[in-house]
Amino acid sequence: MPDELDVLERHPKTAKPGEVMRPHNLMCFGCGAESPHGLQLEMYAGEGFTVEAKMPVEQWMEGGPGVIHGGILSSALDDVMGMTPRLLGPPGVTVHLQVDFLQPIPVGKTLHLRAEILGRQRRKIYTEGVAHLGDPERPVARANGVFVTVDVREHFAEHVENSAKAAEYMGGKPQL
Numbered sequence: 001m002p003d004e005l006d007v008l009e010r011h012p013k014t015a016k017p018g019e020v021m022r023p024h025n026l027m028c029f030g031c032g033a034e035s036p037h038g039l040q041l042e043m044y045a046g047e048g049f050t051v052e053a054k055m056p057v058e059q060w061m062e063g064g065p066g067v068i069h070g071g072i073l074s075s076a077l078d079d080v081m082g083m084t085p086r087l088l089g090p091p092g093v094t095v096h097l098q099v100d101f102l103q104p105i106p107v108g109k110t111l112h113l114r115a116e117i118l119g120r121q122r123r124k125i126y127t128e129g130v131a132h133l134g135d136p137e138r139p140v141a142r143a144n145g146v147f148v149t150v151d152v153r154e155h156f157a158e159h160v161e162n163s164a165k166a167a168e169y170m171g172g173k174p175q176l
Ligand SMILES: CCCCCCCC(=O)SCCNC(=O)CCNC(=O)[C@H](O)C(C)(C)COP(=O)(O)OP(=O)(O)OC[C@H]1O[C@@H](n2cnc3c(N)ncnc32)[C@H](O)[C@@H]1OP(=O)(O)O
Pocket: 024, 028, 030, 078, 079, 082, 091, 092, 093, 094, 095, 096, 121, 122, 123, 124, 146, 148, 150, 152, 176
């Protein structure tokens, strides 16, 4: 993370602590409520510059026998960290993601996910994510992500026609 950082300010219209945050997109693999094969994470704004979510670890998420697949865990952490730019204003897309897998995560448990903004420099937002199984003192995974804010209309203009929601989104502004 660079030394010279911008001052962080919560956007006046962002969700208040404890409130549910709007999904990135209804079809988003991480947080889209209509994504048929997605994680359907419900995200809550936390205090300061934090976002939280819980995810039941289901059998379809299995990697090694009886434990979560690392890619599913990475997706969940990516998406929770990826919600934090919204606390400041425009959404950001992932440009860098790093995950440390600390403990196997058993099927049947509930994963608690928490992301926090560490700093911002221009369009770059530096974040960290932590996952635990109920005891925040015993993390099972840690992550860092860098997100770059985008103008969503411009950024997705060439691709929106591929969305399952193309008809809706092309008629107006994607719900992002
Ligand atoms: C609506 C939100 C949905 C969010 C869904 C959840 C998260 C996701 O899964 S997003 C999907 C995966 N990510 C992507 O598809 C992003 C692909 N990348 C891109 O499209 C482009 O790199 C993009 C648009 C982010 C940046 O490109 P561009 O607008 O030309 O800006 P660019 O000047 O290259 O970079 C902006 C800044 O970010 C920095 N940067 C770019 N890439 C990286 C990187 N990998 N690591 C660190 N910094 C980076 C640049 O150095 C620059 O910094 P500075 O302000 O110091 O000059």
